[in-house]
Amino acid sequence: MLTNLTILFLGMVVGMTVAVILFGRIKIFDFEKRKENAEKIITESRAEAEKLKAEAAEKTKSIKERTASDSKKREERIEKLNEALKNKESFIEKKELRNNDLRLEIVTAQEDAQFKQEQIKKFESEISAGLSKKTGLKHDAVKEQILAAHKQEVEAYGEDRLVKLEEDTKENATKIAKKILQNSMQRLSSPTSVETKTVLIKVPRDFIKGKIVGKNAENLAEIERLFPEVDIIFNDLPNTISVACYNLVLRRTVHLIIEKLITFKGVIDVKVIGLINEESKKDLEKELYQVGKTAVERLGMRSDNKELLGVVGRMQYRTSYGQNIMKHSMEVAWMAAMLAYEARIDYKTCKIAGFLHDLGKAIDQDPAIQETHDRLTKQLMEKYGFKPEEVHAAWTHHEAEPPKTPEAWSVIAADAVSASRPGARQESLGQYIDRMQALEEKGQSFEGVKKAFAISAGRELRVMVDPEMVNDEAMKPLATNIAEKIEKELSYPGKVKVNVIRRTDATEIAK
Numbered sequence: 298m299l300t301n302l303t304i305l306f307l308g309m310v311v312g313m314t315v316a317v318i319l320f321g322r323i324k325i326f327d328f329e330k331r332k333e334n335a336e337k338i339i340t341e342s343r344a345e346a347e348k349l350k351a352e353a354a355e356k357t358k359s360i361k362e363r364t365a366s367d368s369k370k371r372e373e374r375i376e377k378l379n380e381a382l383k384n385k386e387s388f389i390e391k392k393e394l395r396n397n398d399l400r401l402e403i404v405t406a407q408e409d410a411q412f413k414q415e416q417i418k419k420f421e422s423e424i425s426a427g428l429s430k431k432t433g434l435k436h437d438a439v440k441e442q443i444l445a446a447h448k449q450e451v452e453a454y455g456e457d458r459l460v461k462l463e464e465d466t467k468e469n470a471t472k473i474a475k476k477i478l479q480n481s482m483q484r485l486s487s488p489t490s491v492e493t494k495t496v497l498i499k500v501p502r503d504f505i506k507g508k509i510v511g512k513n514a515e516n517l518a519e520i521e522r523l524f525p526e527v528d529i530i531f532n533d534l535p536n537t538i539s540v541a542c543y544n545l546v547l548r549r550t551v552h553l554i555i556e557k558l559i560t561f562k563g564v565i566d567v568k569v570i571g572l573i574n575e576e577s578k579k580d581l582e583k584e585l586y587q588v589g590k591t592a593v594e595r596l597g598m599r600s601d602n603k604e605l606l607g608v609v610g611r612m613q614y615r616t617s618y619g620q621n622i623m624k625h626s627m628e629v630a631w632m633a634a635m636l637a638y639e640a641r642i643d644y645k646t647c648k649i650a651g652f653l654h655d656l657g658k659a660i661d662q663d664p665a666i667q668e669t670h671d672r673l674t675k676q677l678m679e680k681y682g683f684k685p686e687e688v689h690a691a692w693t694h695h696e697a698e699p700p701k702t703p704e705a706w707s708v709i710a711a712d713a714v715s716a717s718r719p720g721a722r723q724e725s726l727g728q729y730i731d732r733m734q735a736l737e738e739k740g741q742s743f744e745g746v747k748k749a750f751a752i753s754a755g756r757e758l759r760v761m762v763d764p765e766m767v768n769d770e771a772m773k774p775l776a777t778n779i780a781e782k783i784e785k786e787l788s789y790p791g792k793v794k795v796n797v798i799r800r801t802d803a804t805e806i807a808k
Contacts, residue, residue, distance in 0.1 A: 481635040482714060485628065495541040496548060497534070498555050506531045506538065508565055509558045519567045520551065523574060527551045544662055545614035546581070553577035585610030592623060596630055596652055605681045611659035617716075622659070625715050626652050632711035637704065643686075646704045650690035651711050653678060657692075661792060669756065669794050671695050695753045729755075736793065739783050743775060757794040758783070764801040772797045 466473075500506055510517045510531060520529065527547050530539040538555055542548040554577045558565055561573070586603055589610030593600055600606060615622040633651030637644035657673025660666060666673065675692035683691075690704040694712050733751040740749030740758050745766035750759045760779060767775060776797045783793055 477636060477639040478710065478714070480639055481632060484635055485632055485714075495539055496552055498538045498540065498552065498559070500536045500538060500559060503536055505559055509538075509555065511565060511567075515567060516565055516570055519570050520554065523570075524551050529555075545616065546611060546662075549584075549614055550574075550577055550581055553580055582607060585613070588613045588623075592627065592652075596627070596648060598649065598652070600681075602681055605677075608656065608659050608677065609653075612655065615658050615662070617655075617658065620716065622655050626655055628715040629654060629708065629711045632714055633704075633707045636707045636710060640703060640707065642703045642707065646684070646687050646690055647707045647711075649683070649687050650704060650708045653683075653687075654691045654694045654708055654712060669695075669697070669792055671697050695756065732787075735787055736783065739786065740779055740795070742782075743779060745771075745775070755793065757796060760795065760797045762797060762799050764799050767797075767799060769799065772799055 517529065517531075521527075524542075524547055526544055527540060527542040529551065530541075533539050540548055540551050540555065542551070554570070554573050557573045557577060558570070561569065563569075585607045587610070589606035589608070589612075592609055592613075593606065612623040612626060613621070617625070630648045630652035633647035634644045637647040654674060655670060656677050657668070657670035657675075660677075661668070661670045661673055668676070671692045671694065675688055678688045678691060686702060686704065689698075689700075690702060690708050692698070693700045693705050694709050696709070700706050700709065732755055736751040736755055736758050737749045740746060740760045743760075745762050746760055747763050748761045750761075751757075752759060758779070760776070762772070762775065776795045779797075780793070780795045783795070
């Protein structure tokens with residue numbers, strides 16, 4: 298056992314010795330390798346440092362050279378600026394000296410001029426005194442005679458010139474007027490404004506028609522009682538109710554009533570119709586105000602008068618021979634303004650007068666109103682505070698009063714252009730002639746009438762009577778009878794003014 302332990306101990310000693318020797322060799326080997334690597338790194342670092350040092354030296358040299366060059370340039374520039382400054386100072390000094398010389402010259406010239414003026418005045422005074430002594434007239438009297446003579450010459454020349462211009466204008470007036478109209482008409486572009494007398498209201502379901510008509514047609518009878526002039530047709534087209542009337546305001550009122558009845562929840566009776574009628578009238582007033590406000594703003598006009606805007610809005614629901622009055626008035630306003638530009642007159646007056654020239658038609662359908670629409674226009678415009686020149690230009694478009702301003706003639710021309718353009722009105726030439734002839738025949742059918750003339754597109758009938766058969770007292774009853782006959786036997790838009798004229802002449806020959 299001892300021997301084994303001895304052998305084991307010896308083995309451990311030998312093993313440890315061998316391990317120490319091997320470890321020492323490995324460590325020696327690593328050290329040598331690392332030493333070589335370190336020397337290599339040091340060599341490379343030195344080479345790189347030398348390279349960086351050389352590059353830094355090169356850059357430093359370049360920077361120094363550039364700095365030196367820049368400094369030299371700055372110094373040269375400063376020298377040039379200093380030289381220029383010296384030159385400017387020298388120039389200013391010279392200019393100041395020159396200005397002083399000029400000031401002295403000016404003062405000298407002024408003194409010389411003043412002296413000469415005094416000499417001239419003295420000389421004129423001597424001449425005036427000499428002339429006055431010779432002629433026996435004072436200086437002022439001679440001056441007045443000379444001025445009077447020159448004035449007569451100038452006035453004579455001006456009169457001759459004015460006569461020539463007037464003659465040239467008269468010769469070319471038609472040509473100039475046609476050119477102005479052509480230029481303005483070519484600039485006006487708007488759709489035709491013909492209105493239909495019937496409006497179609499869509500009904501979601503046909504049974505609603507029966508609901509609106511009511512039991513035994515009581516509801517329909519109530520609507521017809523409230524609006525006797527309006528025709529309401531329920532059975533013409535499926536899912537459609539037709540409303541027709543010449544008075545478009547009444548038609549619009551019934552239109553609003555039926556639209557509210559279509560959407561009404563519950564049983565419809567006479568009481569409901571009355572309530573909806575009142576509600577529709579209020580809605581219509583608001584609508585008319587909004588329509589008038591929009592139209593006025595579109596034309597660039599300003600007005601805060603709600604009553605005026607409501608009247609203007611009613612023109613949207615008025616027609617003349619099928620032509621919508623609102624659209625017609627807008628056309629006349631633009632056309633009159635363009636004519637004013639061409640003729641170099643007051644375009645603002647023309648535009649306002651053109652737009653409001655038919656304002657009276659907004660209210661002339663009321664049976665209680667007997668005035669013609671042009672006179673109603675005058676009354677309304679005066680009521681709402683328009684200028685006299687605007688009122689005159691607007692209401693004289695049918696020459697009820699002779700037009701006195703170029704603006705009034707501009708409105709007349711614009712009204713004629715808008716009314717006569719193709720598609721503007723529904724009445725044909727044949728119907729127009731027949732209507733005019735019928736008016737004249739009604740006037741001539743009365744005893745004592747010599748001749749009757751339908752004028753202003755049938756808006757006025759002038760009746761000439763025999764002064765021996767019709768005296769002054771019979772003229773008023775005759776006019777009334779003619780008007781009543783026209784109302785009963787003829788159909789016509791708007792109103793017809795009957796004007797009875799009795800003319801007497803007294804002739805005698807001196808022998």
